[in-house]
Amino acid sequence: MTLDDLDTPAVIIDLDLMEKNIRDMAAHCKKLGIPLRVHTKSHKIPEIAHRQIAAGAVGVACQKLGDAEVMVAAGIHDVLVPYNIVGRKKTERLTRLAKRARMTVAVDSEATARGISEAADNCRVNVLIELDTGGRRCGAQSPEAALDLAKKIAALPGLSFEGVMTYPSRMEAKDFLAKTVGLIRGAGIPVNTVSGGGTGHEHMAKDLGLTETRSGSYVWEGLSRIGNSDHLHESRCPLRVLVTVVSVPTPERAILDGGMKTFASYPPKPYGRIIEHPDAKIYGMSVEHGHVDTSGCSHRFSVGERLSVIPLHQEMCLNLHDECYGYRNGKIEIIWQVAGRGKVK
Amino acid sequence: MTLDDLDTPAVIIDLDLMEKNIRDMAAHCKKLGIPLRVHTKSHKIPEIAHRQIAAGAVGVACQKLGDAEVMVAAGIHDVLVPYNIVGRKKTERLTRLAKRARMTVAVDSEATARGISEAADNCRVNVLIELDTGGRRCGAQSPEAALDLAKKIAALPGLSFEGVMTYPSRMEAKDFLAKTVGLIRGAGIPVNTVSGGGTGHEHMAKDLGLTETRSGSYVWEGLSRIGNSDHLHESRCPLRVLVTVVSVPTPERAILDGGMKTFASYPPKPYGRIIEHPDAKIYGMSVEHGHVDTSGCSHRFSVGERLSVIPLHQEMCLNLHDECYGYRNGKIEIIWQVAGRGKVK
Numbered sequence: 001m002t003l004d005d006l007d008t009p010a011v012i013i014d015l016d017l018m019e020k021n022i023r024d025m026a027a028h029c030k031k032l033g034i035p036l037r038v039h040t041k042s043h044k045i046p047e048i049a050h051r052q053i054a055a056g057a058v059g060v061a062c063q064k065l066g067d068a069e070v071m072v073a074a075g076i077h078d079v080l081v082p083y084n085i086v087g088r089k090k091t092e093r094l095t096r097l098a099k100r101a102r103m104t105v106a107v108d109s110e111a112t113a114r115g116i117s118e119a120a121d122n123c124r125v126n127v128l129i130e131l132d133t134g135g136r137r138c139g140a141q142s143p144e145a146a147l148d149l150a151k152k153i154a155a156l157p158g159l160s161f162e163g164v165m166t167y168p169s170r171m172e173a174k175d176f177l178a179k180t181v182g183l184i185r186g187a188g189i190p191v192n193t194v195s196g197g198g199t200g201h202e203h204m205a206k207d208l209g210l211t212e213t214r215s216g217s218y219v220w221e222g223l224s225r226i227g228n229s230d231h232l233h234e235s236r237c238p239l240r241v242l243v244t245v246v247s248v249p250t251p252e253r254a255i256l257d258g259g260m261k262t263f264a265s266y267p268p269k270p271y272g273r274i275i276e277h278p279d280a281k282i283y284g285m286s287v288e289h290g291h292v293d294t295s296g297c298s299h300r301f302s303v304g305e306r307l308s309v310i311p312l313h314q315e316m317c318l319n320l321h322d323e324c325y326g327y328r329n330g331k332i333e334i335i336w337q338v339a340g341r342g343k344v345k
Numbered sequence: 346m347t348l349d350d351l352d353t354p355a356v357i358i359d360l361d362l363m364e365k366n367i368r369d370m371a372a373h374c375k376k377l378g379i380p381l382r383v384h385t386k387s388h389k390i391p392e393i394a395h396r397q398i399a400a401g402a403v404g405v406a407c408q409k410l411g412d413a414e415v416m417v418a419a420g421i422h423d424v425l426v427p428y429n430i431v432g433r434k435k436t437e438r439l440t441r442l443a444k445r446a447r448m449t450v451a452v453d454s455e456a457t458a459r460g461i462s463e464a465a466d467n468c469r470v471n472v473l474i475e476l477d478t479g480g481r482r483c484g485a486q487s488p489e490a491a492l493d494l495a496k497k498i499a500a501l502p503g504l505s506f507e508g509v510m511t512y513p514s515r516m517e518a519k520d521f522l523a524k525t526v527g528l529i530r531g532a533g534i535p536v537n538t539v540s541g542g543g544t545g546h547e548h549m550a551k552d553l554g555l556t557e558t559r560s561g562s563y564v565w566e567g568l569s570r571i572g573n574s575d576h577l578h579e580s581r582c583p584l585r586v587l588v589t590v591v592s593v594p595t596p597e598r599a600i601l602d603g604g605m606k607t608f609a610s611y612p613p614k615p616y617g618r619i620i621e622h623p624d625a626k627i628y629g630m631s632v633e634h635g636h637v638d639t640s641g642c643s644h645r646f647s648v649g650e651r652l653s654v655i656p657l658h659q660e661m662c663l664n665l666h667d668e669c670y671g672y673r674n675g676k677i678e679i680i681w682q683v684a685g686r687g688k689v690k
Contacts, residue, residue: 007434007690008690009690010690041632063632083591083633084592084600086589086590086602086648086649087352087353087589089352108592109593109648111648112591112648137592137594137600138591138592138594138634140594141594141595244431246429246431247429247453247454247482247483248454249453249477249482249483249485249486253481255429255482255483258689261661261689262689264609266611286482287386287660287661288428289482289483291481291482302456303429303431303454304431304432304460315632316605319606320664320665320687320689321687322687342665342667344354344603344606344607344633344665345352
């Protein structure tokens with residue numbers, strides 16, 4: 001089975017390039033001396049996570065409990081869920097997982113910690129305190145607030161206080177992190193983990209005093225984040241969407257058989273890069289159509305022609321699809337189910 | 346089972362209100378004297394389509410063949426796919442469907458029409474010519490080009506030329522439509538169907554000479570499209586996302602357990618309306634978190650609190666979920682699988 005046998009739209013993955021990205025980040029973190037925890041939200045595919053671990057990662061991070069269940073069921077034994085797990089249904093799912101794998105979660109309130117403790121029956125859940133070091137999402141607002149919460153966590157049954165986490169890693173976080181760790185250790189509570197994150201932020205880890213760095217998007221983007229479509233390139237981006245030209249209504253316009261429900265792309269950013277004809281620009285998307293301005297391109301497009309597009313939002317794109325196709329030298333080598341897709345709970 | 350029993354995030358549907366929207370649009374089109382063809386892309390749930398047909402719709406429109414397969418398998422017998430079906434795999438799927446249901450497709454090129462004809466084996470596929478009357482997507486560019494294509498379609502085996510379609514219905518399209526229909530009829534080719542579309546555009550149908558109007562989003566938005574979150578209101582929008590507050594890091598900020606992978610919302614537009622506290626504004630979303638500015642709201646949010654949010658992009662939101670929950674008076678009455686979700690081919 002080759003790429004030519006696939007109907008479109010189809011998400012395809014250049015396996016050589018994906019493996020290179022996995023190797024490169026593993027080598028990068030090894031050289032930096034910082035353990036790498038891979039974030040599976042970028043792909044939601046257990047076998048890719050296993051390959052990342054085989055390359056040297058210490059474990060995975062999953063943003064939702066449903067993703068964690070998928071990874072544990074696939075035999076992954078060290079999972080961080082950097083997310084406040086709230087509500088009895090979820091805390092029971094978490095503690096069931098904690099009997100099968102080393103589970104760590106982030107909390108930023110006593111209410112969340114207490115809920116997990118109450119559900120922890122014959123198991124231990126490792127807990128990090130999330131710190132809001134400028135990301136303005138979740139997180140304790142000060143080192144003092146974190147110390148107060150650490151004392152409460154340390155006293156709650158079923159929980160192991162493990163340390164702190166933040167996102168993203170930024171040099172501005174240095175004082176906040178150092179002061180928090182100092183205060184907690186000063187209170188006689190060990191801090192084993194200081195977790196930071198963000199593809200492209202690994203080099204700050206040592207300066208920030210991190211014990212691990214969480215990176216995810218490097219699988220699709222290489223060693224640094226891609227902010228706009230100018231940097232999408234087939235030499236670094238293994239995830240593409242195979243599409244068909246379904247209409248060429250004018251010499252300046254071609255219409256693709258994938259739109260927002262295929263690409264998850266949205267205005268006003270550019271939508272992606274057409275590998276075969278980068279001078280043809282995707283200028284708009286409706287729900288199921290991609291609109292291409294071909295005026296700057298000498299190629300004459302025709303109905304039925306197939307193209308490969310690197311989407312701007314690879315993670316969001318893959319999250320729309322039930323399966324994807326890994327290929328090497330044009331041959332389909334793997335059909336992967338996107339096992340964590342839709343696990344929003 | 347009540348709403349309180351659901352874990353979050355969960356897409357919930359107020360059935361009374363959805364049924365009201367279905368009844369209202371059916372009555373509106375009946376009063377206007379224009380047959381209504383319902384677009385299932387808004388929900389991708391066969392049972393909702395059946396309810397729309399029971400209320401008076403003449404059939405459905407499906408944007409992708411995969412959606413059409415889901416609807417035909419659920420017993421729906423009149424399906425328009427207003428999309429150029431290109432490639433042998435798809436044309437064979439189309440002609441298989443044409444043996445089980447009345448299938449109509451839109452084409453805008455001889456290449457597309459010829460491909461369908463070649464696959465049409467012991468069946469007939471009804472064909473409309475798509476006209477680009479200003480929407481600047483697919484479509485024949487002039488009445489003369491449409492006439493030329495109509496003659497070719499009329500001569501191709503396996504195809505029944507049925508008429509023309511455009512999107513959206515606009516008064517500016519009137520001359521283009523009239524001239525095209527006149528030219529084709531003048532060539533001795535009957536034009537049975539003139540199809541327009543767009544929720545909120547039904548009232549133009551008669552003036553434009555349409556024989557049917559395609560509307561979809563009215564199921565979630567009522568009789569006119571909602572362009573921004575100011576018009577989202579619980580009196581007209583039955584689709585909501587039940588979420589939980591997982592963090593209240595500051596008195597001015599609350600964090601919800603749903604972000605872009607739950608809501609499909611994107612900047613720079615507003616993200617949705619929190620029914621219980623509309624003065625609390627969702628100001629941002631990361632992949633799995635919703636960020637709420639609570640500074641303008643007197644309510645004090647707490648971890649574990651549940652809220653219902655009307656998303657700005659209901660159709661795109663529902664397309665991320667495997668199932669949704671229909672309720673009446675707080676009780677879950679139906680659990681629907683989003684059967685067409687992910688059918689991008």
